[in-house]
Amino acid sequence: MIRWDIHGVPYSTIFNDKYFCTQNGYEESLYVSCQGNNLKQRFSELDPGIKGTFTIIETGFGTGLSFCCAWQLWQQxxxxxWMLQFISIELYPLSNDDLNRALSLWPPLLAYKQTLSAQYRPFSNGTKHFYFDNRRVHLTIVFDDVVAALKEIYQQGMVSCGADAWFLNGFSPFSNPRMWTAEVFKGMALLSRQGTTLATFTVAGFVRRGLEANGFVVERIPGYGKKKTVLIGSFSPSSIE
Ligand SMILES: C[S@@+](CC[C@H](N)C(=O)[O-])C[C@H]1O[C@@H](n2cnc3c(N)ncnc32)[C@H](O)[C@@H]1O
Incomplete structure (x- = not known):
């Protein structure tokens, strides 16, 4: 299921696509997922006088790289x-060895890799919870197909007031259209509130239109590495005509 290219980057033999770019997956993830959702600024502006929860939902946990990047920014x-609630969805989980090998590429994430891999196990289905930093970081992985997982997150009331941000990380929409269907965008809308943001590496027209049809206002911004543009957006249900 997983192969490694000559740069040590993992790619999926099911989808014939890489888990992250060859140039620098760590910087790419910090740029697209974290900066695309303006996380550094939003984290630093949270009111220290209250106990709150910041919720990120991700489609495609993969190697855990995007999670570790968000966690690192959270700590900083x-x-x-405040607590970081990070909910991710994964149908084809990596083994612990593969996750370790992939995250070993990023020296700044060494401590996060060690802490994560001490708890992480791949499951064929079900919802699993992992707690870090004295429960200040709560990772939930729903091991299921994306549509069923979004339903589960909604029906179980895992997100009380709508997510704060989305990381859409499910391989290229051309190699994996199942991650980018109308059902997925509808599920996202149900789990969002006015102002919920999103970021993704894909700018495919049908993805933009699907998001817009479900209340997300999207825009293209300059991309990272070889990608000319990437997509960011925010939920504004009144934008639907
Ligand atoms: C590009 S990788 C994610 C990269 C990840 N964010 C990281 O930091 O390594 C896409 C992930 O989506 C998962 N995936 C693909 N199709 C899926 C589906 N239908 N439902 C849930 N997960 C799926 C793949 O197994 C893969 O781990």
Whole structure:
């Protein structure tokens, strides 16, 4: 299921696509997922006088790289009274060895890799919870197909007031259209509130239109590496005509 290219980057033999770019997956993830959702600024502006929860939902946990990037920023910028709730979805989980090998590419994430891989196990289905930093970081992985997983997150009431941000990370929409269907965008809308943001590496027209039809206002911004543009957006249900 997983192969490694000559640069040590993992790619999926099911989808014939890489988990992250060859140039620098760590910087790419920080740029697209984290900066695309303006996380550093939003984390640093959280009110230290209250106990709150910041919720990110991700489609495609993969190697855990995007999670580790968000976690690193959380440690650096968020007030200690807040909790990061990171919910991710994964149908084809990596083994612990593969996750370790992939995350070993990024020296700045060494401590996060060690802490994550001490708990991480791949499951064929079900919802699993992992807690880090004295429960200041709560990772939930729903091991299921994306549509069923979004339903599960909604029906179980895992997100009380709508997510704060989305990481859309499900391989190229051309190699994996199942991650980018109308059902997925509808599920996202149900789990969003006015102002929920999103970021993704894909700018495919049908993805933009699908998001827009479900209340997301999207725009293209300059991309990372070989990608000319990437997509960011925010939820504004009144934008639907
Ligand atoms: C580009 S990789 C994610 C990269 C990840 N964010 C990281 O930091 O390594 C896309 C992920 O989506 C998962 N995936 C593909 N199709 C899926 C589906 N239908 N439902 C849930 N997950 C799926 C793949 O197994 C893969 O791990």
């Amino acid at each position: 910028w968020a007030p200690v009274s």
